[in-house]
Amino acid sequence: MKNPDAQPLAPAPVPADVGIVMALAIEVGYLCDHLRRVRKYTAQTHSIIEGELAGKIVAVVLTGAGKAAARHGSEVLIAGHRPRWIISAGFAGGLDPALARNDLVIPHQVIDLAGNLIAIEASIPNLPGVKRTQGRLLTVNRLIARPAEKAGLRQLHGADLIDMETSAVALLAHERSLRFLAIRVISDDASAELPAEVARMLTHSGSYRMGVALRAIWHRPSALKDFWTLHTRALKAADRLAACIRRVLDVLPPA
Numbered sequence: 001m002k003n004p005d006a007q008p009l010a011p012a013p014v015p016a017d018v019g020i021v022m023a024l025a026i027e028v029g030y031l032c033d034h035l036r037r038v039r040k041y042t043a044q045t046h047s048i049i050e051g052e053l054a055g056k057i058v059a060v061v062l063t064g065a066g067k068a069a070a071r072h073g074s075e076v077l078i079a080g081h082r083p084r085w086i087i088s089a090g091f092a093g094g095l096d097p098a099l100a101r102n103d104l105v106i107p108h109q110v111i112d113l114a115g116n117l118i119a120i121e122a123s124i125p126n127l128p129g130v131k132r133t134q135g136r137l138l139t140v141n142r143l144i145a146r147p148a149e150k151a152g153l154r155q156l157h158g159a160d161l162i163d164m165e166t167s168a169v170a171l172l173a174h175e176r177s178l179r180f181l182a183i184r185v186i187s188d189d190a191s192a193e194l195p196a197e198v199a200r201m202l203t204h205s206g207s208y209r210m211g212v213a214l215r216a217i218w219h220r221p222s223a224l225k226d227f228w229t230l231h232t233r234a235l236k237a238a239d240r241l242a243a244c245i246r247r248v249l250d251v252l253p254p255a
Helices: 025-034 067-081 147-157 166-175 196-201 210-219 222-251
Strands: 018-022 036-043 046-053 056-062 085-094 109-112 117-119 130-132 136-139 161-163 179-188
Touching (some): 018 067, 025 046, 025 085, 025 222, 036 067, 046 067, 056 067, 067 085, 067 166, 085 166, 085 222, 109 166, 117 166, 136 147, 136 166, 161 179, 166 179
Parallel strands (some): 018 056, 085 179, 109 136
Antiparallel strands (some): 036 046, 085 161, 109 117
């Protein structure tokens, strides 16, 4: 007998035009708000949101922070939704002093700490609001909080911005012969020093450890203002990122 209260199942996913890989829940929210005819799928430990945007079928996976998490989430996305394009999108730290907070960058190279370089072949025209459609993105293994360390990484690797996921996603796309693109919004510029508590708060899933936050506020009450400022800025950055992704989808060439 059928259960009248059972929720209808989403239809089996069709091949997506674009798969978008994002690490943090705060990065994803505004983008998902733009999707139409939304369907949600659960595969292994990941939820994948599929919908329509700019005339394309888009599948979005939230992976959590770090290279291993990004690769695993991308593998799940590719297996279930078979996208023709893979986009790694999210926040980045600025290394080039010319990049300001909320600037949008579409890099043409991705490099990791071992010096492995992946060229991004896609040609994207200059878009309104995008600071650069060139640049080298360095993927690191932890949050870089201090300006001096950012300057050292820029000098050593010739990079313009940093994140913790893109090189893993780019490598997987290369292995699977998928077209690849990275879209990053600068959340902290080269001169910004992030509170030490931020790195300790971030969990593997991309959420925040509430206990760590409460202890930080207990020991340093001014941390509450820091956290609120960072959260407010992150929301603005995520809004700009979502708008940029839509503009890119409008001009994305066929795979």
